[in-house]
Amino acid sequence: MADLVVHYEGDLRCHVTHPDDGAVLIMDAPRDLNGRGEGFSPSDLLSASLGGCVLSIMAMAGRVAGLELAGATATVTKTMGNAPRRITTLGVTVRVPGRYDTAQRKRLEAAAAACPVHAVLGIDAPIAIVWDED
Known part of the structure; x- marks a missing residue:
């Protein structure tokens, strides 16, 4: 895959276009930081990337072992801190x-x-990463 280029549009909004298929992703700063809050924030996308990665890697391992993980979920809990503003904790609860x-x-x-x-x-x-039992 080619490099991803993120474009700043103004008004605290960015977009990135996938170089292979042209899919466009919009990122907004959250409303509490004077953004539009109409799309995922960059830290939301980081959280989503973590959850998607965990599930994808688990599915790859499951496939090798003959296990089908369709319907699995990863709930990512993000805690933000201030001074400086940053993600202080990420938790992933996996349900298979x-x-x-x-x-x-x-x-x-x-x-x-x-x-x-x-x-x-x-x-x-x-x-x-927490395994959530049924």
């Missing part, structure tokens, strides 16, 4: 429909922990 034995669950949990987005975010913003 069905029952898995201990070995299958450990495989999926290890995959979630190996998510590349999770790995790069191992900075001063601890990320907890």
Whole structure:
């Protein structure tokens, strides 16, 4: 994939166009920071990237093991701090429909922990991934 170029439109709004398929993503600053708040904020997108990555990596590991994870969800909880404004914590609660034995669950949990987005975010913003039992 080619580099992503983010364009600032003004009024605290940016957009990025996917270089392969032309899909456009709009980012707005939140209303509490005088943005429009009509789209995802950059920190919302970071949270969504984390959740999507966790599920994708788990699905890849599941596929190898013959497990289908359709219907799985990752709920990402983001806490913002001020001075400086930043994400202070991210939590991911994963819900996978069905029952898995201990070995299958450990495989999926290890995959979630190996998510590349999770790995790069191992900075001063601890990320907890929680398995949510049915």
